[in-house]
Amino acid sequence: DSSLRPAYLDKLNAEQRLAVEHGDGQVAAPLLVIAGAGSGKTSTLAHRVAHLIVKGADPRRILLMTFSRRAASEMAKRVERIAGEVLGRDASVIADALSWAGTFHGIGARLLRDYALEIGLDPAFTIHDREDSADLMNLARHELGFSKTESRFPTKGTCLQIYSRAVNAQAPLGEVLGGVFPWCAGWAEQLKDLFAAYVEAKQAQNVLDYDDLLLYWAQMAAEPEIAAHLGGRFDHVLVDEYQDTNRLQASILTALKPDGAGLTVVGDDAQSIYSFRAAEVRNILDFPTQFARAAAIVTLERNYRSTETILAAANAVIGEAAERFTKNLWSERRSSEKPLLVTVRDEAEQASYACHAILAEREAGTALKSQAVLFRASHHSGPLEIELTRRNIPFVKFGGLKFLDAAHVKDMLAVLRFAENPRDRVAGFRVLQLMPGIGPSAAAQIVETMATSLDEAMGLARYRPPQRAAEDWPSFLSLYEGLRAGAKWPADLERIRLWYEPHLERMHEDATMRRADLLQLEQIASGYPSRERFLTELTLDPPDATSDEAGPPHRDEDYLILSTIHSAKGQEWKNVFVLNTVDGCIPIDLGVGSKEDIEEERRLLYVAMTRAKDRLHLVMPQRFFVHGQAARGDRHVYAARTRFIPASLLSAFEQTSWASVQAKDDPRRRPEVKVDLGARMRGMWK
Ligand code: ATP
Numbered sequence: 001d002s003s004l005r006p007a008y009l010d011k012l013n014a015e016q017r018l019a020v021e022h023g024d025g026q027v028a029a030p031l032l033v034i035a036g037a038g039s040g041k042t043s044t045l046a047h048r049v050a051h052l053i054v055k056g057a058d059p060r061r062i063l064l065m066t067f068s069r070r071a072a073s074e075m076a077k078r079v080e081r082i083a084g085e086v087l088g089r090d091a092s093v094i095a096d097a098l099s100w101a102g103t104f105h106g107i108g109a110r111l112l113r114d115y116a117l118e119i120g121l122d123p124a125f126t127i128h129d130r131e132d133s134a135d136l137m138n139l140a141r142h143e144l145g146f147s148k149t150e151s152r153f154p155t156k157g158t159c160l161q162i163y164s165r166a167v168n169a170q171a172p173l174g175e176v177l178g179g180v181f182p183w184c185a186g187w188a189e190q191l192k193d194l195f196a197a198y199v200e201a202k203q204a205q206n207v208l209d210y211d212d213l214l215l216y217w218a219q220m221a222a223e224p225e226i227a228a229h230l231g232g233r234f235d236h237v238l239v240d241e242y243q244d245t246n247r248l249q250a251s252i253l254t255a256l257k258p259d260g261a262g263l264t265v266v267g268d269d270a271q272s273i274y275s276f277r278a279a280e281v282r283n284i285l286d287f288p289t290q291f292a293r294a295a296a297i298v299t300l301e302r303n304y305r306s307t308e309t310i311l312a313a314a315n316a317v318i319g320e321a322a323e324r325f326t327k328n329l330w331s332e333r334r335s336s337e338k339p340l341l342v343t344v345r346d347e348a349e350q351a352s353y354a355c356h357a358i359l360a361e362r363e364a365g366t367a368l369k370s371q372a373v374l375f376r377a378s379h380h381s382g383p384l385e386i387e388l389t390r391r392n393i394p395f396v397k398f399g400g401l402k403f404l405d406a407a408h409v410k411d412m413l414a415v416l417r418f419a420e421n422p423r424d425r426v427a428g429f430r431v432l433q434l435m436p437g438i439g440p441s442a443a444a445q446i447v448e449t450m451a452t453s454l455d456e457a458m459g460l461a462r463y464r465p466p467q468r469a470a471e472d473w474p475s476f477l478s479l480y481e482g483l484r485a486g487a488k489w490p491a492d493l494e495r496i497r498l499w500y501e502p503h504l505e506r507m508h509e510d511a512t513m514r515r516a517d518l519l520q521l522e523q524i525a526s527g528y529p530s531r532e533r534f535l536t537e538l539t540l541d542p543p544d545a546t547s548d549e550a551g552p553p554h555r556d557e558d559y560l561i562l563s564t565i566h567s568a569k570g571q572e573w574k575n576v577f578v579l580n581t582v583d584g585c586i587p588i589d590l591g592v593g594s595k596e597d598i599e600e601e602r603r604l605l606y607v608a609m610t611r612a613k614d615r616l617h618l619v620m621p622q623r624f625f626v627h628g629q630a631a632r633g634d635r636h637v638y639a640a641r642t643r644f645i646p647a648s649l650l651s652a653f654e655q656t657s658w659a660s661v662q663a664k665d666d667p668r669r670r671p672e673v674k675v676d677l678g679a680r681m682r683g684m685w686k
């Protein structure tokens with residue numbers, strides 16, 4: 001009886017409905033939705049969750065994992081709207097109950113804290129971001145003497161990358177070195193020792209790095225008793241962007257649901273762009289046959305996002321891929337405009353072109369928020385950012401330098417972390433050195449005293465500071481002891497700021513501006529339920545620089561989006577610009593690049609192009625600046641159109657240049673000569 005059918009089902013196409021109604025609200029066989037960009041995978045997933053809830057599933061027993069925290073909270077809001085339509089309940093109740101929506105890392109952190117005592121972890125563990133992890137790796141490197149005796153020993157960053165890759169791919173070190181870091185293969189033995197020391201240091205200090213959140217989770221989930229408990233906690237487990245999960249993540253899912261019942265994954269193999277973080281496109285391709293129970297597979301073919309012409313160009317680009325499971329999509333959105341291929345002389349012109357076109361769009365009624373500029377690497381937007389600032393065009397940057405990377409914000413958070421976990425040496429080091437008179441060696445000594453005392457805080461209290469620090473020491477001690485005595489949230493941050501402000505003024509000339517950031521941080525903090533949740537979630541998924549929640553440098557209503565292509569995953573805008581669509585950038589200069597690397601670069605361009613709904617501009621500077629690798633240094637290079645758009649595909653695009661756009665716009669432009677007056681004069685006498 002269709003009158004009893006919830007109305008939201010009518011808005012879906014037949015295949016989407018199949019995915020939403022699979023199992024009709026009950027725990028059912030595993031489900032895979034695999035389809036191209038903009039076909040409604042994410043939207044179908046939201047409807048499926050809502051449908052489960054409408055059919056009686058308990059939202060607290062639904063585990064939903066997405067690519068970013070932002071995506072998770074958007075999804076929760078969407079579910080609330082859809083389910084609220086039918087249930088008529090105060091919708092926010094639903095979103096609140098859907099509390100297990102987040103990223104793999106964020107959910108992992110929560111579960112590990114929850115089961116800490118069962119798995120030999122101290123629940124007060126703190127989490128190191130990549131920078132902290134690199135610092136700790138560096139410490140271990142120094143202690144083993146590798147940085148001294150082996151002058152060409154891999155840098156701390158490279159060491160961390162190798163370690164991380166081996167963990168996430170669940171691959172032996174030798175294999176990782178041979179496959180991805182061949183120039184480091186000679187150091188296999190030293191690296192093994194280094195990683196052993198690194199792991200020991202983390203344990204001694206009760207810190208986990210990003211990779212540990214997955215690694216410990218996977219290991220914990222493989223313990224039969226815990227597995228049963230954990231698996232029994234969730235009836236339904238759903239994952240978006242499954243093509244970008246790695247082996248560890250897949251093993252977590254299998255451990256949670258060994259027979260696959262209640263599992264739903266959605267993704268697009270043509271959008272797999274995270275292999276540098278050990279993502280395995282095989283995860284999604286193998287999913288159907290992975291469980292004793294066969295998985296249901298739904299494919300979607302209609303694209304609702306982009307115009308036909310944009311889709312045709314994107315299909316053409318991905319059509320050249322070596323292998324691909326998802327099929328080409330079709331769209332009913334007609335348009336007479338093809339995507340633009342815009343030639344500009346250099347990055348300065350690229351910035352001028354983008355600003356010009358963005359303002360023209362806004363003039364024509366497209367808000368800045370509906371427009372995005374995408375680029376491969378964060379630093380590629382530099383010249384554009386300068387131009388935008390000059391012209392007073394507000395923007396927000398995703399995937400770039402984060403608000404939390406600012407030194408003063410890191411200082412505040414380090415104090416909080418040090419109070420939360422006195423064994424966190426990286427945090428302790430940073431905090432102690434804020435006081436004049438305490439340098440690296442004194443800080444090391446203090447941290448050491450703390451580590452060897454039975455009670456760290458006692459160790460700290462017993463420390464006798466050097467003369468120069470004597471004045472500041474008591475106020476630090478009382479702050480620290482106060483914070484240790486128990487969290488007062490969010491008031492703790494204010495206490496830290498009041499202690500920190502004199503130091504801030506001493507260290508920085510622009511202290512007033514920085515103070516504004518700290519106030520902003522307190523504002524952000526007030527949105528979190530507890531000190532520990534704040535620390536965990538902020539470390540895992542920091543707010544973006546210049547974002548509205550982060551505040552500075554502006555808080556305009558309407559602003560342009562700047563984003564790396566990687567961070568643009570899953571999103572869409574009316575008008576999209578892709579910068580540096582040239583060889584040497586997309587694909588990046590891949591001197592040693594394998595065939596697979598090139599294929600991943602092609603998919604990257606596909607992801608970028610398929611973000612556009614109405615208009616797409618691929619901009620190609622003929623000359624651009626390369627931040628060089630060691631030997632070759634920074635330099636300008638002359639670039640050609642990306643190899644992913646060979647001449648045979650040009651008919652899918654309209655070609656133009658900044659020069660001709662400018663000429664069209666110039667009110668004083670010279671008329672093209674259409675008359676030959678000389679001939680006319682001569683003709684008059686014939
Ligand atoms: P991506 O691969 O980029 O993540 P996706 O497959 O997840 O894309 P969505 O983001 O879910 O696609 O949907 C793309 C757009 O199509 C959204 O604006 C969504 O609202 C719209 N859409 C999806 N399904 C329908 C439908 N049945 N009717 C109308 N619009 C739809």
Ligand code: MG
Nearest residue numbers: 041042043570
């Ligand atoms: Mg999506």
